[in-house]
Amino acid sequence: MPTTNRQIHLAARPVGFPMESDFRLVEAPLPACGDGQFIVKTQYISVDPYMRGRMNEMKGYAEPFQIGQVITGGSVGTVTESKHPGFKPGDVVQGMWGWQEYALTAGEMCSKFDPTLAPISTALGVLGMPGMTAYFGFLDICKPKAGETVFVSGAAGAVGSLVGQIAKIKGCRAVGSAGTDEKIEYLLKEDGFDAAFNYKKVNDYAAKLRELCPKGIDGYFDNVGGPQSDAAFSLLNPFARISICGQISMYNSTAPEVGPRLVLTMLLIRQATATGFLVPQFAARYPEGIAQMAQWIKEGKIHYREDIMDGVENTPKAFIGMLNGNNKGKQLVRVG
Amino acid sequence: MPTTNRQIHLAARPVGFPMESDFRLVEAPLPACGDGQFIVKTQYISVDPYMRGRMNEMKGYAEPFQIGQVITGGSVGTVTESKHPGFKPGDVVQGMWGWQEYALTAGEMCSKFDPTLAPISTALGVLGMPGMTAYFGFLDICKPKAGETVFVSGAAGAVGSLVGQIAKIKGCRAVGSAGTDEKIEYLLKEDGFDAAFNYKKVNDYAAKLRELCPKGIDGYFDNVGGPQSDAAFSLLNPFARISICGQISMYNSTAPEVGPRLVLTMLLIRQATATGFLVPQFAARYPEGIAQMAQWIKEGKIHYREDIMDGVENTPKAFIGMLNGNNKGKQLVRVG
Numbered sequence: 001m002p003t004t005n006r007q008i009h010l011a012a013r014p015v016g017f018p019m020e021s022d023f024r025l026v027e028a029p030l031p032a033c034g035d036g037q038f039i040v041k042t043q044y045i046s047v048d049p050y051m052r053g054r055m056n057e058m059k060g061y062a063e064p065f066q067i068g069q070v071i072t073g074g075s076v077g078t079v080t081e082s083k084h085p086g087f088k089p090g091d092v093v094q095g096m097w098g099w100q101e102y103a104l105t106a107g108e109m110c111s112k113f114d115p116t117l118a119p120i121s122t123a124l125g126v127l128g129m130p131g132m133t134a135y136f137g138f139l140d141i142c143k144p145k146a147g148e149t150v151f152v153s154g155a156a157g158a159v160g161s162l163v164g165q166i167a168k169i170k171g172c173r174a175v176g177s178a179g180t181d182e183k184i185e186y187l188l189k190e191d192g193f194d195a196a197f198n199y200k201k202v203n204d205y206a207a208k209l210r211e212l213c214p215k216g217i218d219g220y221f222d223n224v225g226g227p228q229s230d231a232a233f234s235l236l237n238p239f240a241r242i243s244i245c246g247q248i249s250m251y252n253s254t255a256p257e258v259g260p261r262l263v264l265t266m267l268l269i270r271q272a273t274a275t276g277f278l279v280p281q282f283a284a285r286y287p288e289g290i291a292q293m294a295q296w297i298k299e300g301k302i303h304y305r306e307d308i309m310d311g312v313e314n315t316p317k318a319f320i321g322m323l324n325g326n327n328k329g330k331q332l333v334r335v336g
Numbered sequence: 337m338p339t340t341n342r343q344i345h346l347a348a349r350p351v352g353f354p355m356e357s358d359f360r361l362v363e364a365p366l367p368a369c370g371d372g373q374f375i376v377k378t379q380y381i382s383v384d385p386y387m388r389g390r391m392n393e394m395k396g397y398a399e400p401f402q403i404g405q406v407i408t409g410g411s412v413g414t415v416t417e418s419k420h421p422g423f424k425p426g427d428v429v430q431g432m433w434g435w436q437e438y439a440l441t442a443g444e445m446c447s448k449f450d451p452t453l454a455p456i457s458t459a460l461g462v463l464g465m466p467g468m469t470a471y472f473g474f475l476d477i478c479k480p481k482a483g484e485t486v487f488v489s490g491a492a493g494a495v496g497s498l499v500g501q502i503a504k505i506k507g508c509r510a511v512g513s514a515g516t517d518e519k520i521e522y523l524l525k526e527d528g529f530d531a532a533f534n535y536k537k538v539n540d541y542a543a544k545l546r547e548l549c550p551k552g553i554d555g556y557f558d559n560v561g562g563p564q565s566d567a568a569f570s571l572l573n574p575f576a577r578i579s580i581c582g583q584i585s586m587y588n589s590t591a592p593e594v595g596p597r598l599v600l601t602m603l604l605i606r607q608a609t610a611t612g613f614l615v616p617q618f619a620a621r622y623p624e625g626i627a628q629m630a631q632w633i634k635e636g637k638i639h640y641r642e643d644i645m646d647g648v649e650n651t652p653k654a655f656i657g658m659l660n661g662n663n664k665g666k667q668l669v670r671v672g
Contacts, residue, residue, distance in 0.1 A: 058605075222600065225597065225600050229600060245604075246604070256598065257597040258595060258596055259594060260592040260593070260594055261562065261586065261592065261595045262592065263610075264558065264561050264583055265561070265583050267610055267611065268580045268581075268582070268583060268612035268614075269612065271612050271614055271617060272612055273609060273611040274600070274611075275607075275608070275610075276603035276606065276607055276609075277604075281607060
């Protein structure tokens with residue numbers, strides 16, 4: 001039994017692209033379990049693009065992380081000790097305790113995960129936040145209909161890969177973008193995308209999208225923003241639906257980027273709708289999403305990839321690598 | 337009885353702001369009425385901002401006007417001769433025959449107007465396209481709830497003025513922008529807006545809107561786009577709804593404008609929805625909108641203003657003046 005709880009704190013707010021020096025490994029004492037609480041030993045930590053936003057001091061989004069505090073975010077682990085009536089030792093629990101080996105919690109933002117559905121790491125991926133993001137953010141907002149064309153920017157990420165697969169289940173043409181040829185291979189050969197392009201090797205996104213989406217774009221699931229969105233908006237069909245899931249192209253910008261004033265004009269002339277969402281708005285319906293995604297996994301209709309790095313001390317490296325696009329699947333850190 | 341039908345043709349596609357030389361007065365022969373047709377004598381012609389878009393060669397919007405053809409758009413008049421079973425002499429009809437003194441039609445895009453509801457000029461305003469634009473574009477897309485704050489850009493226009501009044505009927509705080517102090521007076525004293533500002537006299541739109549919308553913006557009805565939209569988007573509340581009705585600040589641009597890449601990011605972090613619309617999508621529900629607007633007029637809850645210029649030959653001047661913001665109410669041309 002260890003005597004310390006290794007944690008990663010935010011040491012400084014990153015300026016532009018994060019550096020490892022923006023984070024600090026801290027050895028804290030093991031927590032003691034009080035009444036109504038339980039202790040969970042972390043098994044996997046999730047690193048996700050949205051966490052970059054929380055490292056800024058920005059109003060209106062999720063609360064900013066605080067300097068000198070543990071970075072919070074999705075984690076899954078096993079209860080080791082409990083004085084909470086709802087959780088007992090051995091329960092697999094996912095929650096938001098974040099980048100640390102042990103967490104003391106009264107159960108806020110925690111839920112039990114059924115390990116018979118799929119490996120417990122999926123609680124952070126296809127059956128967790130990224131999976132729910134894809135499921136609800138795509139189906140509820142893009143409202144795909146068979147025969148339509150769906151474009152997914154950032155399609156090789158944990159969310160985008162699932163959106164493309166769900167688009168295929170719904171009978172759509174799925175077109176994606178990603179940043180390496182290897183990822184394009186995955187999209188086409190494993191995820192079943194009909195077409196995909198490496199945005200780092202294409203200059204004219206609009207021309208490429210016109211080629212890959214000859215019938216225009218009915219649903220656009222946007223993880224990226226910026227010039228890829230400009231191109232996608234120019235190809236919208238009447239009554240197109242755009243789901244704004246992320247704007248990763250701008251997360252590390254230190255100054256507001258400029259671009260053509262195109263979005264509102266295209267929404268107008270194509271009578272289209274763009275909706276931004278944060279997945280917690282769908283929390284009441286997660287059971288529906290988890291059950292459907294688990295069934296699709298069992299039927300072989302949805303598959304998933306994981307990239308695993310070992311050791312809580314490597315979480316900043318995993319996070320930075322994920323922002324760099326180094327991962328091929330959902331980036332996780334395995335602890336202990 | 338006149339022997340000619342004076343018409344205004346598009347002489348050249350305007351480059352930037354339209355000039356009178358982009359239009360030509362043509363004396364055509366009076367049309368002869370064939371079976372299944374009727375002739376209508378124009379009484380009022382409507383000039384509207386969206387018509388500027390149709391003067392360009394732009395794909396995807398309403399069909400572009402053709403050079404050498406009569407400019408079409410909303411008009412109202414009286415049937416003078418009919419061989420059509422659905423229309424008889426004396427019927428008041430509104431339709432899209434546009435900038436000419438007489439029109440021959442088989443009734444396409446025409447509907448009878450009940451002159452007992454309100455003066456027939458309202459068929460082109462509060463009970464016509466601008467009224468339906470305000471009614472459906474605001475209520476269906478902004479979904480206003482009592483106590484919310486609604487910002488209307490271009491609030492003194494035929495549509496914006498009605499949107500503000502409907503917002504007040506729904507119990508919202510209504511805030512508007514317009515381009516002259518006289519229009520601001522109208523908004524505050526006649527239309528019942530709670531606050532309004534002259535965008536030509538304010539430098540920092542965001543600071544002004546923060547002052548006038550202390551609780552943020554829940555509904556944004558956008559006629560204008562550009563920097564006013566940047567400011568409005570920065571103040572959106574969670575789950576705000578944005579109705580994109582027009583982008584008049586850009587209609588005369590000869591090159592794509594640039595601005596901060598703000599819209600998609602703000603939609604994301606505020607979980608907001610922006611929807612563009614063209615009012616014909618609501619055509620099946622116009623009777624509902626006309627009945628409700630007529631009732632509100634009778635109850636004194638909605639009032640309207642008209643600016644009337646006389647003579648079909650002055651229609652280009654009325655149109656250009658409207659784009660310049662010279663009018664104080666719905667700009668009409670009275671014919672004959």
